[in-house]
Amino acid sequence: MTNPLYDRLFGRHAGAETPFMILPDERVITHDAFLKMAARTAHAMAALGLVPGDRLAVQIGKTPEALAVYAACAQAGVIFLPLNMAYTGAEIDYFVENSGAKLVLCDEKKRAGLTDVAQRNGARLETLNADGSGSFTDLARGLPEVYPTVARSEDDLAAFLYTSGTTGRSKGAMLTQGNLLNNAEVLAAHWRFTNEDVLLHQLPIFHTHGLFVATNVCLVAGCAMRFYPGFDAEALIRDMPKATALMGVPTFYTRLLDDARFTQDLTRGMRLFISGSAPLLAETHVEFEKRTGHRILERYGMTETNMNTSNPYDGERRAGTVGLPLPGVEVKVCDPKTGARLNVGEIGVLEVRGPNVFKGYWQMAEKTREELREDGFFITGDLAMMDPDGYVTIVGRNKDLIISGGYNIYPKEIELLLDEAEGVLESAVVGVPHPDLGETPVGVLVAKAGAVLDTDAILRGLGESLARFKQPRALVVVAELPRNTMGKVQKNMLRDAYKTMFA
Numbered sequence: 019m020t021n022p023l024y025d026r027l028f029g030r031h032a033g034a035e036t037p038f039m040i041l042p043d044e045r046v047i048t049h050d051a052f053l054k055m056a057a058r059t060a061h062a063m064a065a066l067g068l069v070p071g072d073r074l075a076v077q078i079g080k081t082p083e084a085l086a087v088y089a090a091c092a093q094a095g096v097i098f099l100p101l102n103m104a105y106t107g108a109e110i111d112y113f114v115e116n117s118g119a120k121l122v123l124c125d126e127k128k129r130a131g132l133t134d135v136a137q138r139n140g141a142r143l144e145t146l147n148a149d150g151s152g153s154f155t156d157l158a159r160g161l162p163e164v165y166p167t168v169a170r171s172e173d174d175l176a177a178f179l180y181t182s183g184t185t186g187r188s189k190g191a192m193l194t195q196g197n198l199l200n201n202a203e204v205l206a207a208h209w210r211f212t213n214e215d216v217l218l219h220q221l222p223i224f225h226t227h228g229l230f231v232a233t234n235v236c237l238v239a240g241c242a243m244r245f246y247p248g249f250d251a252e253a254l255i256r257d258m259p260k261a262t263a264l265m266g267v268p269t270f271y272t273r274l275l276d277d278a279r280f281t282q283d284l285t286r287g288m289r290l291f292i293s294g295s296a297p298l299l300a301e302t303h304v305e306f307e308k309r310t311g312h313r314i315l316e317r318y319g320m321t322e323t324n325m326n327t328s329n330p331y332d333g334e335r336r337a338g339t340v341g342l343p344l345p346g347v348e349v350k351v352c353d354p355k356t357g358a359r360l361n362v363g364e365i366g367v368l369e370v371r372g373p374n375v376f377k378g379y380w381q382m383a384e385k386t387r388e389e390l391r392e393d394g395f396f397i398t399g400d401l402a403m404m405d406p407d408g409y410v411t412i413v414g415r416n417k418d419l420i421i422s423g424g425y426n427i428y429p430k431e432i433e434l435l436l437d438e439a440e441g442v443l444e445s446a447v448v449g450v451p452h453p454d455l456g457e458t459p460v461g462v463l464v465a466k467a468g469a470v471l472d473t474d475a476i477l478r479g480l481g482e483s484l485a486r487f488k489q490p491r492a493l494v495v496v497a498e499l500p501r502n503t504m505g506k507v508q509k510n511m512l513r514d515a516y517k518t519m520f521a
């Protein structure tokens with residue numbers, strides 16, 4: 019019986035007393051102890067009636083127990099659906115309903131808000147807290163430390179990751195065992211991870227970057243990770259001499275550079291700094307090298323595709339570029355209207371194909387057809403250019419998306435809420451440069467005739483339904499929105515008008 023994802027990432031470490039997770043208090047969880055925790059978790063899931071193919075949604079803190087739920091899902095053939103801790107009950111309601119999740123795990127702090135959500139959607143709700151306690155932990159305690167691995171193929175679904183769209187609701191990207199496994203194995207080899215490595219893991223584990231890229235690469239390599247509940251610059255600086263690699267979003271690197279203790283000496287034992295999920299400014303790359311002697315390795319990916327391109331390990335890491343297509347991944351720059359392949363040096367929409375590309379959006383055949391071509395190429399919506407050496411540069415986006423500190427924010431979702439607010443005639447949300455987060459949303463409002471807008475009250479109102487990170491950092495009121503002759507709002511003019519607001 020085989021289960022490629024479980025066998026090749028997790029199962030092969032059975033019995034290994036090697037360190038897998040090192041916690042901030044220096045407590046070590048070995049590979050074997052982790053697998054036992056995962057097996058108990060899988061038994062608890064089965065006791066709650068989950069069967070292969072069911073969905074399990076989690077909105078829980080970043081703990082070893084949370085990661086064990088991911089491993090248990092792989093072993094039991096259950097589809098793992100991790101959710102951002104910042105999402106409100108209203109946001110979670112949609113994910114649970116859309117995915118048909120049978121079980122929801124949440125932190126005790128979220129339980130009151132999610133009880134109705136679970137009930138309405140016929141899901142069971144259990145708790146798993148940041149300290150590892152909770153009703154789900156109680157269930158798992160004492161259960162057997164071995165679980166009979168459920169047979170799966172590479173084509174079977176392993177996870178749903180929800181990603182918003184420029185129009186309409188979020189879409190559940192269906193990732194198969196093969197998608198995750200292939201990318202993890204390619205990346206571990208490409209970035210030369212071995213069992214000697216120690217990765218500083220400060221990314222959240224509800225997104226591709228922290229969950230699949232960071233964790234799966236460590237599992238393939240059999241190395242350890244220093245595992246933190248979240249970003250913590252103090253801890254990074256304290257523990258850097260005990261580590262060899264860091265994966266982060268650009269905000270990690272700009273924050274480190276803001277700290278005078280971050281020096282060449284501190285990074286002496288590090289072999290690799292990797293950045294992705296948002297554009298790394300070429301100037302950050304240059305400043306980083308000047309300060310530490312290390313050249314950040316930038317790579318590019320998406321929820322739907324895992325990682326597509328990466329700067330080389332040995333070759334030239336070109337600042338401002340996302341490197342070359344990864345082994346097995348085809349990348350082309352296309353005309354946004356016709357889909358025809360463009361020449362070297364021309365700017366178009368990037369399309370990618372390979373074993374890393376997802377299977378489609380859950381129960382959204384039409385949306386899938388719009389973005390995933392019949393020949394297997396996925397239309398990323400990123401505007402890019404390829405140079406004669408094959409290096410790809412992301413120059414912009416053909417989609418209305420803001421990336422703040424590595425989190426995606428879709429203006430449409432905010433605009434729909436702003437348009438409903440008292441006295442608002444219409445609105446437009448644009449991303450403007452932000453020194454810490456890269457970009458941040460600003461809402462531009464037009465009042466109905468005679469109305470006086472209370473922007474503080476409007477912002478408070480947004481808080482009820484919208485995760486904090488998506489809320490505009492500023493609202494401005496204007497007489498009218500700039501429009502072109504077709505009547506379309508000219509967001510580029512708004513971006514330009516407010517570009518220095520946070521500079």
Ligand code: MLC
Pocket residue numbers: 104220221222225226227228248249267269270294295296318319320321422423424425455486487488
């Ligand atoms: C937190 N806040 C944010 C925010 N993160 N606001 C905007 N954008 C963000 N990204 C808000 C909180 O709501 C809070 O608001 C305040 O900032 C402080 O919160 P915090 O939790 O203390 O923030 P911090 O720990 O400093 O987090 C910032 C961060 C974090 C940048 C370290 O957001 C982060 O880890 N980002 C990584 C996201 C990621 O993993 N992306 C990968 C997606 S996968 P207030 O007002 O209440 O104080 C992908 C594919 C690929 O894109 O290629 O990898």
Ligand code: AMP
Pocket residue numbers: 181226293294295296297298316317318319320321322340398400412415421425426
């Ligand atoms: P997500 O949907 O959260 O997976 O975000 C994917 C998007 O992040 C991509 O479509 C890009 O717009 C952006 N992205 C990821 N990595 C990079 C990078 N290195 N440079 C620029 N943009 C990136």
